[in-house]
Amino acid sequence: MHLRKMWPRYLLWFAQEHVDFRHAEMQSLLSMFNIPIRYVEKPCEVKPYWVVEVPSEECVRKLASRSVLLKNCIELWSRAKTEAQLHQNLKRAMQNSTDQWITPKSENGVCDQDVCPSGLIEACRPVDKSFKVEVETFCKHFSMKEKVEKIEKFDYLAFEGPVKLKKPDTVLSYIEFYGLEPNNVPDEPEDLFFGRWVADGQREVIQQHSLKKRTFIGNTSMDPALALLAANQAQLQDGDIALDPFVGSGSLLVAAAHFGAYVCGTDIDFLMLHGRTRPTRVGQKVRKKEESIRANMVQYGYGARFLDVVVSDSSRPLWRRGRAPAMDALLTDPPYGIREPTERVGIERESYSLPAAQRAQHVPAKLPYALAQLYRDLLAAAAALLAPGRRLVAWYPLLRAEYSPEQLPSHPCLELVANSEQVLSRLTARRLLTYEKIREPDGDEAADGGAHNFREKYFNSGEETRRARKERRARELAAYLRQKEIQNAQLT
Template identity: 45%
Template structure:
């Protein structure tokens, strides 16, 4: 009984991928929250490093996180650590033998791997590292192909490839628990997807967004700017029911010009449903429909467990909504013909985000999450430019750099209460809730910076006599 108690109070080591650094902590926190657990780092926590030590978890919690995470590579039960191999030895010898013995008895098989971050070791050096650990009481048989237990010696040589130290900054040893879901980035790559468009979301980021939103089995997830459905694909993988809307008729129906090289028109079965069918999750597909995100079409009720979206920025896709500054004469019976194409007008970014937050406040369940991309002009960015709503609180704000002067930020918000009548007046009572109008000029600032860079490169070429 004492052993089972000890095994529920272990320290676990996460090895994380060194990309999308800003997105890693919110993802791990969200996945722990799905299991009712909090994030408790052990010791001196440094967010940007590839190794995190976590306390207060059981092994099934770690396995649950790794079954979802695309930011984490592997997880280990941490047995020992130190700045030198001597410190590692002392740490391992002080580790409770009752925690080791279930995995080291004579009837077991095992393998020891050596992993180095930011440095490559020759094979003989790896063997030396393993042989030097003969002080551990392994009684089982070595099996390189199919061991029952895998152990790993991990050496961290820092994150600067131009300044690699001779000796590791830190060393860890532990029992392998599980790998993350990095394979999803390859298996769901848009390069191999049946139906894509100019703005189809990268597979890795799609899964990160689904994790930030705490998408869970049997949830109902909505994307109001669905496009070609990349976010629906990611959410359906986690067994959530998915639906969406978009103002673009051709995208929703899979018609018009193709985004693929050497293909002029889209094929007869290029649509969002076909994408989910490709990955075996068609049964999670509810439907998509043509709709204007600025117009209320849903009944007033908390319908969705999560809203995940990538609004148009006006770069690759225009920001449009139905309507006109002119008087439009309606048909006598108030019904348009099927071939009717509504008049559209500009949909400013500040209005897009105001409408998105208002929609989420009314249609998310309490505790549900909104995850969306906010484009920013970096020289003018501050936290005050992030849209707010009285019913939603910001949980995370992660930056993905697009250029020297632009980026987009992944905003995760959680609904904390039901909307009230006076919420519509919040922007007048509290300046924090007023829409930031600077977002409306993002397109002009984006291309302004691009043109300046092109002119600078042209001038440099002239100076060099090219």
């Protein structure tokens, strides 16, 4: 047994969704706030919690103020593998008059018998401080009666203040973790935790930004949780300027503005930017007059942070060479050529010249925009537009069976700092790639746009689009009805 001076210890409890994005989001926030962290044990990729040490409570509050995957943060008083051990740790902690943790040597590296300083408990015990105890379980349900019985076992803590169920001064959390298999729940918990609640994450923002209530959406409007994750990966803060070069219906602009950024975007689709595309919602015949990206920003109170959107071809840089503004972030979800086309302005005829008389009313022709070229142009734009140290965050589609890090886009001026996967189907996925600008371009350095044609391989893989699946089922139903008609005719 030894005494060691430690930073405060906290339990970070995460939502069990988008698990592959958890580490990337936390590392982005730790870097953005310049918060050092120590892991009491190496985080398990599948378990919904981390046990960490950081310099102060203010640090975990900063993390909670931004993270959309973090459910809550708890100042950890006791952790154990059994209920008896948990209570024994707390009783010993009440006798620990030092400001240090007492840590028995552990053979397996899991510190489940640490004794916290008694000062953590004493600070919550004054007679003028109200409190309550919450019981949470993971992968198992308890009745209210069972929860009350568990709470009563903590009576030896002898809190002197009144119990207050709504807005108490102190919330104490008792958590039992029963593993990750709901169909094979053990009789006893695998891990138990007890401590003081510190802060909740930003889970409620996901519901506030729900697409069901949003004024303007399109076929590929991004899920709010993923859009907020992308904004965190971009490390956007109050007063930053963010650009989406494939803005679509502006979901990423909403997320960026939520964290205080001023936002702008470009897109080649004139009808989308003017809210005149075919309606996406079931039963809606025509777009409403007020549907637009600006309307979305006003709906959430971000109107003052909306700069503008411009109809523009990303294959032809909008900014003058040598006079590009310094952006704080580029975040985007380019079209993949499946539900939305990948197009650029152009014509297949060589040496074509448009007569002057037709130019005023001319609508430019479009050509397919290969994904490899699209990502080359995107990374080149990021190298030119971003300020040093700032980030490009972009989604990249691929076939799961063919993925390798070598096929990802790259640029000499950009460093890939995060790479998280969202599984879309049995065959396909997309990755949220985060690049950080490490230096200014030297001459005409070229980007590598990746080594695959996702659209061609997607359709050759046998993967059905929603429309194709609907049409196939309609054909099968029609064939079935015709067969029934023939059988009925034969019977009569």
